[in-house]
Amino acid sequence: MRIPCPYCGERDRQEFAYLGDAAKTRPEGLDATEEAMLDYLYLRDNPAGPHREFWHHFAGCDAWIVVTRDTRTHAILSVEPARELALRRHRGETL
Amino acid sequence: MRYSVFSLIANALSGDRFWTPVWREPEPKAAYEVVIVGGGGHGLATAYYLAKEHGVTNVAVVEKSYLGSGNAGRNTTIIRSNYLLPGNIPFYEWSMKLWEGLEQDFNYNAMVSQRGVLNLCHSDAQRDAYVRRGNAMRLHGVDAQLLDREEVRAIAPFLDFDNSRFPIQGGLLQRRGGTARHDAVVWGYARGADSRGVDLIQNCEVTGMRMEGGRVIGVETSRGFIRAKKVGLAVAGHSSRVAGMAGLRLPIETHVLQAFVTEGMKPLIDTVVTFGASHFYISQSDKGGLVFGGDLDGYNSYAQRGNLTLIEDVMEGAMALWPGLGRIRVLRHWGGVMDMSMDGSPIIDRTPIDGLYLNGGWCYGGFKATPASGWCFAHLIANNEPHPFAAAYRLDRFATGHLINESGHGAQPNLH
Secondary structure (H helix, E strand, C coil), rough: EEEEEEEEEEEHHHHEEEEEECCCCCCCCHHHHHHHHHHHHHHHHCCCCCCEEEEEEECCCCEEEEEEEEECCCCCEEEEEEHHHHHHHHCCCCC | CCHHHHHHHHHCCCCCCCCCCCCCCCCCCCCEEEEECCCCCCHHHHHHHHHHHHCCCCCCEEECCCCCCHHHCCCCCCCCCCCCCCCCCCHHHHHHHHHHHHHHHHEEEECEEEECCEEEEHHHHHHHHHHHHHHHHHHCCCEEEEHHHHHHHHCCCCCCCCCCCCCCCCEECCCCCCECCCHHHHHHHHHHHHHCEEEEEECCCEEEEEEECCEEEEEEEEEEEEEEEEEEEECCCCCHHHHHHCCCEEEEEEEEEEEEEEEEECCCCCCCECCCCEEEEEEEEEEEEEEEEEEEEECCCCCCCCCCCHHHHHHHHHHHHHHHHCCCCEEEEEEEEEEECCCCCCCEEECCCCCCCEEECCCCCHHHHHHHHEEEHHHHHCCCCCCCHHHCCCCCCHHCCCCCCCCCCCHHHHHH
């Protein structure tokens, strides 16, 4: 599997570390309900199909990126800097 | 037909013309008392013990492909009960005890071989951790033996004891651990269940759950609707998908795990050895192939195949532990998809939906658990109460904080 880093171009999977589901956002600290924390920490959609996920290009540019990848085929559908996702979230836009 | 040395001789002398099919291939009936989804080891063991221990025989096992076509046919066949935590040890030890009596119990040769499982340690800290684990095992009545370097050398002299980075300091040995023939386990349970009246329905994929008033009343399948009073899911690897049909979200991610086998060799290694410095373990099948594996690939996947990065990693582990392996050719490698739970331990429990039971989250420890998993899941389905040995494997433990985290890695499934 080769991942097209938005900054470095296509690189081997070996250069990247995986975090997981990018749909998750940490609830607001002390105000979070137990249900919200349970959902954030433990529950996953775990789709068989397109999955949006965080990868870290630790052996390259050190950027965090969001990869949309089909979990049935490992085909990569799109890639963007994690920063873009965070900014859209910050502006309250739909993801 | 009951198998014995006499049936073997009689059929051999008559030219093997009178063997009968090992199980029937029935059409699905309209309704059953219990439908088990998933015709792998766990599902078939559940059906077997439902019929044998609880007298529940109006049971169907529905399987989307052929029996044992998923992870039951993709594992590395190791059986052991060298666990640390209270919620785990009694369960896995019960599994070990069932393995020890399994072949007599279901009258089938599962090639259970108690050749020992040896975990190597390479540092003082790791040795301390093994002392702790060994003590926990012995306190629960499980056999465990701490070996020093020379005792390990007597068992496996070909290992690289003086590896400059990871010298072997000793190991923790469970002599009762070993291997079993994975396909025969599936076939033995299938035959035992079938002969007690359970319908094994192959090529029958569940496509939906039908619910009525918060209760499951049956499953939609590629061969039509099958009504059931109770539905048990034993589809590890795909638990999220099938439970999702009932509207449940699970504390599980699906990951791919690869395994490898070499060309057949003369007997080289008569035990199971795990390398403590990297994730690598190896044993030799009765056919002669060296069977080994390592870590997960590390990303969500339903693909049943992995990537070269992990293959390279496993081969590096192999060469660091046993340099002589470099002369042996790898014959095949494959991938299976695992239910990686958020604490590394399984789930055998009721669900919020009446009549729907879940058995999943086996991470990559499902094969050794097959007998006890079936035993406890059958108990749960028959009595609607968890079996004491599996009482800790609750679905709601993630909400209540009663996690069973053997590795201590936290809610990061690709590290368990």
